Amino acid sequence: MVREHIREHIDWQIDESILQAIWMVHYEERLDELGHSSKAVARMKDDVVSGDWLAVLEVVESFVNQLDHPKTRTIRTQALDLFNLAFVRYLVGFRFVGTELVSVTDKEEIEQIAGALEATSGTTSRTHLDRALALLADKREPIYAKVISEAVGAVESEVRLLTGKNDLADGLKQLEAKGYAIHPALRGAWTKLYGYTSDAGGIRHALIRDDEVDEALAVYFLVSCSAFINLLRKVSASDRT
Template sequence: MERRFSERHGLVPVRTVVQIESMDDALRTQLWNVTYAYFFEPEYAVSPGFTEFYAIWTALMGRDWDQFPGGGVDREIKNWIKKREWYEVYDLLEELVRVGKRLSLGMVDVFNNVLEMYKAGYRLLNEQVVPIADSPELSEIEGALAAGSKPVAHHLETALNLLADREKPDYPNSIKESISAVEAFLVPITGKNTLGAALGQLKKTDNFAHPALLDAWSKLYGWTSDENGIRHGGVAVPTERITQVLARYMLISCSAFINLMTAEQAAGRLSS
């Protein structure tokens, strides 16, 4: 059987880029690996007494105290991470961090590095799992992909793939593609050959009711497109400061702007 288009071109479903209501096997595996290293592998970590897991066993897992498995607690923890619902895994993660804090294991940064690497929409903060992305944000990307022309969709898909690549993510080029998607949307409408000129043309018309927003986007375009900007590979923005968070923000923001422009176009307020 031939591979589908999405498989041939490596296109990634939007909601696998940021895992907000799911947890794939790769993320589960790495969360277990960190848990094992800190709690159950004496060669690499301080192994706690089993009493540290009584609260997890009775309160979180709802098990009988007299059935506490002793030496098999690692298997129970692993099964929970591997097989339970995604939100139950995060419940456990919070409890593990609290246990780790009492034992001075210092594992929060390691867990957060795994959550970032595997595109989880959550991070650990003050012993709690907190969201860093939500469904409405991802819906903006899906809406822009559906509403845009082929060139617009191409740039958004490329930005998405560059952001989603777990082995070699390319955040600067993801941002370039996100901005290029906005450019691909507006240039044909205004007849101008760059996004900066297209935004300037829109500001001259009386139809579009948000000139301050256009000013803001002109500044954003300038940040990415001047001679030292992101789109030209300059040095004004150090590569190490172009993070996953920034690239995701730009993808969502550009998608939302395209959706706004689509609505304005449908209402007859977007023309040169």
């Protein structure tokens, strides 16, 4: 049923240049071999109807990402909402977060990641979050250790931006010095979590093999780091008022 839902929305009337972009970027085909744009639509439909589940998800993701143009961004917003509703209805274990299709399905987790993306727009923290999402969204060759590295890098950048401190522990102390009370258990947990990824054998030093980190742990770190960034933003905002 989800395939039928997706196939229906591929029939949206969109600019021919979008279909040409999908033909060249997603399928890596020559533009002079496309002919009529209906050939690209037929190729997409064939993937949705007959392809494996990875091919279906990849064509959906490519379709949405190629709508990043001024006259199609409204359609893209609608597409993101409709596809997410279809994934919920048909119990598909993926959701769009931003424009990346990732295996995060919990509403609160999605909201934490989306909130962090919005709050950090235009910063180095956002760059790290975007990379973490892109790595998590790679369904054929995911590198989960790098997802964690980028997620922690986002927190590190945020602490540096908001407190001027390069080290997380020093940054938390700086927040406390400004009058924000951080429970010792929370401070200790975050310091230890950061230490886990930063010590001599940690993920940030690339000495932990990717096969020692699974998807669940990568998602946990991305959500946890996003939530912490949201907390830091709220603390910073309250400090300015």
